[in-house]
Amino acid sequence: MLEVRGLNAWYGESHILHGVDFDVREGEVVTLLGRNGAGKTTTMKSLMGLVPRREGHIRFQGQETIGLRPDLIARAGIAICPEERGIFASLNVTENLMLPRQVAPGGLDLATIYTLFPNLKERASSQGTKLSGGEQQMLAIARILRTGARLLLLDEPTEGLAPVIVQQIGRTIREIKARGFTVLLVEQNFHFAATVADRHYVMEHGRVVDMIPNAELASSMDKLHEYLGV
Amino acid sequence: MMMIFGYPAPLMFGQLLLGLINGAFYALLSLGLAVIFGMLNIVNFAHGALFMLGAFVAWGMLYYLGINYWWALLLAPIVVGAFGVVLEKLLISRLYKLDHVYGLLLTFGLALIIEGLARNEFGSSGMPYAIPRQLQGAVNLGFMFLPIYRGWVVVAAAVMCLATWLVIEKTSLGATLRAATENAPLVQAFGVNVPRMITLTYAGGAALAAFAGVLAAPIYSVNPNMGANFIIVVFAVVVIGGMGSILGSVVTGFGLGVIEGMTKVFYPQGSATVIFVVMVIVLLARPAGLFGKSA
Numbered sequence: 001m002l003e004v005r006g007l008n009a010w011y012g013e014s015h016i017l018h019g020v021d022f023d024v025r026e027g028e029v030v031t032l033l034g035r036n037g038a039g040k041t042t043t044m045k046s047l048m049g050l051v052p053r054r055e056g057h058i059r060f061q062g063q064e065t066i067g068l069r070p071d072l073i074a075r076a077g078i079a080i081c082p083e084e085r086g087i088f089a090s091l092n093v094t095e096n097l098m099l100p101r102q103v104a105p106g107g108l109d110l111a112t113i114y115t116l117f118p119n120l121k122e123r124a125s126s127q128g129t130k131l132s133g134g135e136q137q138m139l140a141i142a143r144i145l146r147t148g149a150r151l152l153l154l155d156e157p158t159e160g161l162a163p164v165i166v167q168q169i170g171r172t173i174r175e176i177k178a179r180g181f182t183v184l185l186v187e188q189n190f191h192f193a194a195t196v197a198d199r200h201y202v203m204e205h206g207r208v209v210d211m212i213p214n215a216e217l218a219s220s221m222d223k224l225h226e227y228l229g230v
Numbered sequence: 231m232m233m234i235f236g237y238p239a240p241l242m243f244g245q246l247l248l249g250l251i252n253g254a255f256y257a258l259l260s261l262g263l264a265v266i267f268g269m270l271n272i273v274n275f276a277h278g279a280l281f282m283l284g285a286f287v288a289w290g291m292l293y294y295l296g297i298n299y300w301w302a303l304l305l306a307p308i309v310v311g312a313f314g315v316v317l318e319k320l321l322i323s324r325l326y327k328l329d330h331v332y333g334l335l336l337t338f339g340l341a342l343i344i345e346g347l348a349r350n351e352f353g354s355s356g357m358p359y360a361i362p363r364q365l366q367g368a369v370n371l372g373f374m375f376l377p378i379y380r381g382w383v384v385v386a387a388a389v390m391c392l393a394t395w396l397v398i399e400k401t402s403l404g405a406t407l408r409a410a411t412e413n414a415p416l417v418q419a420f421g422v423n424v425p426r427m428i429t430l431t432y433a434g435g436a437a438l439a440a441f442a443g444v445l446a447a448p449i450y451s452v453n454p455n456m457g458a459n460f461i462i463v464v465f466a467v468v469v470i471g472g473m474g475s476i477l478g479s480v481v482t483g484f485g486l487g488v489i490e491g492m493t494k495v496f497y498p499q500g501s502a503t504v505i506f507v508v509m510v511i512v513l514l515a516r517p518a519g520l521f522g523k524s525a
């Protein structure tokens with residue numbers, strides 16, 4: 001479904017990604033693991049067209065998207081839940097939820113979204129940024145489920161959240177995988193990652209340095225501790 | 231004669247009405263400036279020129295094509311809006327990656343060029359534009375005579391401001407605009423063609439200015455300086471209301487028009503400066519403006 005080859009990316013003069021390679025197959029949940037500053041967010045943003053200068057190949061469902069504008073990449077069927085969540089302060093919860101454009105049929109309808117995230121229904125007319133951190137994260141995930149995009153980019157959705165919320169996000173990810181969505185997930189917490197993912201890519205200094213199938217995660221703990229420095 | 235605070239009532243009401251009329255133009259113009267500033271992050275110094283252009287297009291439509299006031303009220307904003315599309319696509323859009331100062335310089339230069347061309351073509355004495363037949367005359371309100379056209383200007387401007395506010399605050403198009411003002415790249419990543427939206431926003435602001443220009447044509451003579459006369463005060467209004475605040479620009483526009491009118495009654499020497507005095511006071515007390523969110 002997604003094929004990334006030799007991806008390079010720059011912020012101004014600083015060269016951040018140095019030839020990133022990986023694949024995501026239809027229906028998989030795949031993670032990008034790595035230390036702070038390894039280039040995980042930059043990879044996600046590059047997939048979405050949000051990094052100004054990028055080179056290499058990003059093929060999504062056979063289409064080369066490396067040079068496309070972000071809105072056209074969105075319309076091709078990729079949606080992002082950014083690391084900083086990107087909830088709009090001047091929009092209420094419903095407006096935040098309805099903001100992303102529908103790009104294809106097959107997105108979740110509002111009723112299903114409210115079943116998955118009952119809090120959002122209760123707070124429909126609250127200002128987006130008045131929600132708790134966990135609710136904002138739910139909102140950031142929920143709004144891209146509506147669009148019909150088949151590949152969802154989730155950048156550290158569990159960061160800084162209480163354990164019960166992390167569990168709820170875990171359930172949500174398994175639920176959307178069951179519904180046939182494909183997920184690329186950035187995680188620092190590989191214990192959490194292990195509960196949802198099929199495969200893990202490890203990034204270091206702007207490159208993918210290893211791939212670990214989830215089944216081999218337990219036997220790769222030593223290696224992983226070294227990669228992640230934990 | 232009825233007196234208020236020792237001043238003749240008709241004088242008071244007359245100045246109040248004049249203040250409201252000026253306020254109507256301040257509100258319409260600063261509203262457009264606020265929308266453009268929010269989205270493009272440039273202070274559109276060409277706004278007064280677009281206002282003037284609206285009046286000229288209405289005048290030209292009447293004298294060359296026989297298109298009446300009512301059609302001009304609809305068509306002149308469309309023509310000037312289309313001109314805005316050209317300006318944004320051809321020139322302004324090249325500056326977004328540069329410092330704001332360049333946008334300011336460019337639009338200031340555009341204003342000088344547009345006004346200069348108009349002066350070359352039509353001189354600066356100004357041309358009359360007749361009040362449409364339906365709005366001629368005055369009604370006696372008991373305490374004063376209200377020229378119908380002036381009442382119409384206040385109502386039309388208020389309705390247009392309200393409509394713009396409703397679109398921005400209550401529709402999904404408005405929600406997209408507000409979101410793009412906060413974080414344009416993310417909105418674009420959600421599938422919105424943001425560059426096109428920016429172009430149309432500039433066009434919308436230009437159309438609002440032109441609408442004000444058509445309203446102004448029968449009141450002031452249609453002349454190349456009519457925008458420049460207004461725009462300095464309008465910038466003060468925008469600063470007082472809070473850069474980019476929609477509600478702020480409308481309330482402040484009408485409010486300052488009235489304050490200016492009342493100053494003409496109580497202290498005529500101060501009427502030209504009162505708005506700037508208010509601006510200084512507001513900036514000292516609330517640097518982000520009355521309705522602005524402090525950055």
Ligand SMILES: Nc1ncnc2c1ncn2[C@@H]1O[C@H](COP(=O)(O)OP(=O)(O)OP(=O)(O)O)[C@@H](O)[C@H]1O
Binds near residue numbers: 039
């Ligand atoms: N906007 C930017 N401008 C310049 N450099 C940046 C920018 N964003 C990130 N960087 C740099 O790029 C490198 C990779 O950052 P990135 O955010 O992709 O890392 P990450 O793997 O997501 O880290 P984290 O786990 O902390 O989120 C870092 O060295 C960072 O300092």
Ligand SMILES: [Mg+2]
Binds near residue numbers: 040041
């Ligand atoms: Mg990151």
